[in-house]
Amino acid sequence: METKKLIDESSLYVMNTYKRFPVILRKGRGMKVWGADGKEYLDFVGGIAVNILGHCHPRVVIAIQKQAQRLLHVSNFYHIGPQIRLAKLLVQHTFADKVFFCNSGAEANEAAIKLARKYAKENVSSDCFEIIAAENSFHGRTLATLSATGQKKFQKGFEPLVPGFKHVSFNDIDAIKQAITKETCAIMLEPIQAEGGVIVANKDYLGEVRKICDEHNLLLILDEVQTGMGRTGKFFAHEHFGIIPDIMTVAKGLGGGVPIGAMLATDKVASAFTPGNHASTFGGNPLVCAASIATIETLLEDGFILDQCNRMSEYFIERLVNLREQFPTLIVNIRGLGLLLGVEFTRECSAIVNECLELGVLINCTAEKVLRFIPPLIVQKKDIDQLMHILQKVLRKLTE
Ligand SMILES: Cc1ncc(COP(=O)(O)O)c(C=O)c1O
16 A cells, blocks of 8 residues: 555656656665565666675675764865775776766766866877767766767657767677777777677677777777676676776776766876866765775675675576576577676567566566676575576466
């Protein structure tokens, strides 16, 4: 009753930008969440790759509680202790020398686009502004990141888009070579096109792109908003490919559940930004940085969670391969890295998501025909077994 009333009020008061399931989630612990009606769900969505340590991880909760009692927010007019500590932690564990903090993935990408343009204008040529991005990519919903995104369905109705983006097919080196002009300043890619249906960069692709960037004096921007923070079994996905970018964007799992984004860069590139060039009122505020420090320290401690992610990934893939053998007419492909896994179906899969919800498991469908699994990195075999049991039931019903 309470649920229905609240959902009715949602359509009265909340702007209609999300297609939502008729569920209100009220409490979470680890891999589980509970609805306002008390129903329990196993969560393989994890807030879309956000809750990397599961729901309400005690170290993150305690860090938030402690920081909330000390200082919630101050302006970036002043130095902020947790922000400095978080930047140092990120620099110590990545290629980067400097970090800019913001509040979301789209904002991190906006910052990256601005930095690339400014760097190129000052260091290459004042004509340089164009960024080559990939078809089928996803970089966010602000106007510039929407323009960087290579999917028309998200752009429709919002034209004119921001100029300065050219799209080429993903995993196609020749297409990139042909797209470069004297106006190009950067190449912007996701190591795995996650929203685009979990399409992994080919083994040598990013290495080749890195080479092209070096040869043509272009910056390589990697959008690791979804693939970062241990999601693929390494701290950042580009580590699988043996390359480093010039600029990297991070968000989602960075705060373990609180809204924070970051744009990381080498000193050489970061030096193009000077005071007044870019800012965010809430960027790197004490509360979110405290949560993020606790999240990263927990993630990287003893490599335990990354090991667990890799072990569970292997087991998950084994079980998915087994599922494909049982349902060869439904499943055409299994792909991904770590715990960013996609299963491509021969048909649209929103019905599968709805059935799973009914049976107490949260899963996600992207690119219409792909089930995308992005659970917390603490997922265990028993959780995967429970998911498989329910998926088998749902797929069996579909093939009857
Ligand atoms: C690769 C990538 N970049 C950017 C974004 C945008 O992030 P946000 O929704 O935090 O703005 C997303 C969100 O799904 C993403 O997957």
